[in-house]
Amino acid sequence: MSKTIFPTAIKSRPVYGVLEPRPGALHLVVADGEGAAAVVDMVAKAEDTARMLAAMHIIYTPGPNGTDLSFELEALGAAQFYRSPTIPTLLPRLARVLDGAHMGTQFYLAGTEGLMGQAERDIMATGVPWRDIQKEHRGSTVRRVQCVHCKGITENVALDPFKCSHCGLNLFVRDHYSRRLAAFQGVNIDAEDPGQVPPSVVRFQ
């Protein structure tokens, strides 16, 4: 599997690239699901693989669709490898690593938008420019969606429209994305004609 190709959308919709090895005193890798394969591909491109792995810390969690490639990732032999069961358990570990890190740390994110978005949000908060955080999308396209009405975020949204998991309003999913919140925007679809909700389609998988 290679990186996901997304249809061209509005300018606030994130665009992802392909991970490349870059110089750094520490290589901090955060990935989920099929993103593990992107990390393996990236390491294979390194000029001095042993040197890169000796300075690498990988934090990994299975994808929302259940894909778990921890075995392959751990086999790379990075200096540190950690598998969290879920994203909420991964983020505190990331926060602690960021707390002690110095400039000269390279960041590599791979996998779903939900994982990459939340990791990017937390890394940005330390003052690291978001554009210099490499991101490659692989695997599921399910979305984190913030309900603009109650501010609640619904995870792993596959249907459009869907019901907000916090306030119950019927929401349609926009491509408008906030890096600060790491979520797409959901807006009430039947505000003008309450009860008139088009049938949901599976838009993200």
Next chain:
Amino acid sequence: MSGGAKLKVRVAEVVTVNEMIKRFRFVRLDGGLMPAFSGGSHTVVEMDDHGTRRLNPYSLMSNPQDQSGYEISVRRDDVGRGGSLFMHNHIVPGMAMEISYPVNLFALDTRAKKHLMIAGGIGITPFLSQIAQVAHLGGQFELHYSARSKVLGAYMDTLTVAHPGKVHCYFDDQKQSVDLARVLSMQPLGTHLYVCGPKGMINWVLTTAANMGWPAHALHHEEFIAPGTGKPFEVKLAASQKTIIVGTNQSLLEAIEAAGVDAPYLCRGGACGQCETSVIACEGTILHRDHWLTPQEHAEDKKIMPCVSRFEGETLTLDR
């Protein structure tokens, strides 16, 4: 109006700082307060050098919160086009001048957890106003300042006394230089780096930082490119239907202005992009000297930055 709003000022003070550098203080002609500004700003000073109109950018070195006057430092350049010589030799207290409102192309990133500043020679000037801003409003900074000798290291003493522990000075004549790799390896996440000084020093700092994994968007630099001199050349201004000759000591932008054509500009130093002009026809070589266009744009020769770039060859026709 090109170049924006102007301030009418009087020269209040001229101070010889050392054998190369003079400091000038401007106050408002009408006695009012100067506009406040942001650290790292510069002003464009207008000079009438015996009939030749020059506009040179100089960093504001005074405290941004001090609205009683502005201060700039000018390093004398004996082989340049004459702007700094004019300032040194002809500007005296009491003279009336026109300067631009402050413009900032070298601003601090106010989200940074720490500001790491690297200065060389006269490149210290923008950091003086930036440090005053950080000190006044809160924030972390560290300055590494290199000069040829202690005598030529303007303001080193004042800075070291005012900010103990945060200012590190290095003198070329004592074979001192900053241990750049070590300094860069020790900065907390969220540090931004700012460098201003000679071109070679800027390149060395930026390359070293990139090779150590510093993110590109955390690196900032300012280099005012003097327009430079060169062989005279002819240019056709298609929109104004005029043909002009650009003199040896005159920039293309100055020649366009001297012909009465109002061309947009801002920094006059090849960095901000505002004077970007379309090339209609080019039979010859454009000598691109700016830091704005991409390498591809330099190769395509469809655009030129007239504030610093020149031309050699048969014909150059511009959309002005």
Next chain:
Amino acid sequence: MSLDIKPDTFDDYFRDETFRDDFTYANSPQGILRFPFPFDRDDYTYSVNMEPHGGGRKGSVFEHAFDVDEHYPAEMIDRAKVLAEDPLRCQSLPHMTLAGWDLLELIMESKARDYPQWFSLSKNGNNWHWINRPLGIDHSFTFLDDTTLPYGPFEYITRQTQGDFSLQDERDNDLWMDAGMITSQADWSLDFDIGMSFMEWHAPVPLAHEKGIFDRALKFLLKLQHGAPVRRFNWTMTVNPLLDTSPETYPKWGPTKTTLTAENLGQKQHLRVELQALFRLPRSNAIAFSIRCYLGKFDELVTVPKWGRRLHRVVRDIDPDVAAYKGFLRNRDAMVQWLSKYDDGAATSPGWWAED
């Protein structure tokens, strides 16, 4: 020290009116004549259309940097209600506090200069004394010290100024929307958009991106200088004089679009004009973006014959995508039908002024 607006604020000039519930808002006859009718010709296409701001025709909304009109206290009371219900409508990222002080200085100095009968500002170094008579405010505070104000400087001054505000931080040759007081916006969410770049914030606007309009606008704004503000217009339609048409409260006001009838259209359908002004701020190098909202109901607008004719033609001929984006496609035909009574096909003079 508080910003509670005193009940005896309203007098012969300032109107005691509401922008919700019973919707008593209306323009006086003078108010109608100075309404910033946004169409200078009989058709409409989106453009950047920036021009210098300030020093415009005497008595018009273009005369002063920050226009204060007969709706001032009523709008500020409505803003306070919106914020009480949803504090997330005013946010300022931590690094933008200095820009907030810049804006406070700009607004206080402008209003004290332009409306000395209502506002005064005296300074003794950083010890400032501000009087806002219409809102009954008399405060002494220390400039740059936010412990001496009841709110951060941005929220403090925008609670006293008509119109929405955003502050853009300039970084990396781009503008970032890092602070906002957004209680009268046309349907975008501050909480969602805060922190976005210029292109990202404007991403949902249809058609304009392809024409390079936003690229040119950004390039123009990056060279905006202190002392040289600019302005442009935007417009949309609103049912009821509702200032707060935010996405957050869309379930509340969305259904009102379906309540228009031929009988009530003149009273309920409002043209909503945004006068947008941009100011470079000195200490922070940020750009302040003011979005001042003027509401005029169709009944009021057609009392100016030129406007009646022109509004009919603009609404009739507008691109349906633009009407959909501006949220009135649903009622467009009803509007055209109603407005046709006021269009006898006669020629209209160029420009928007009622008196020309």
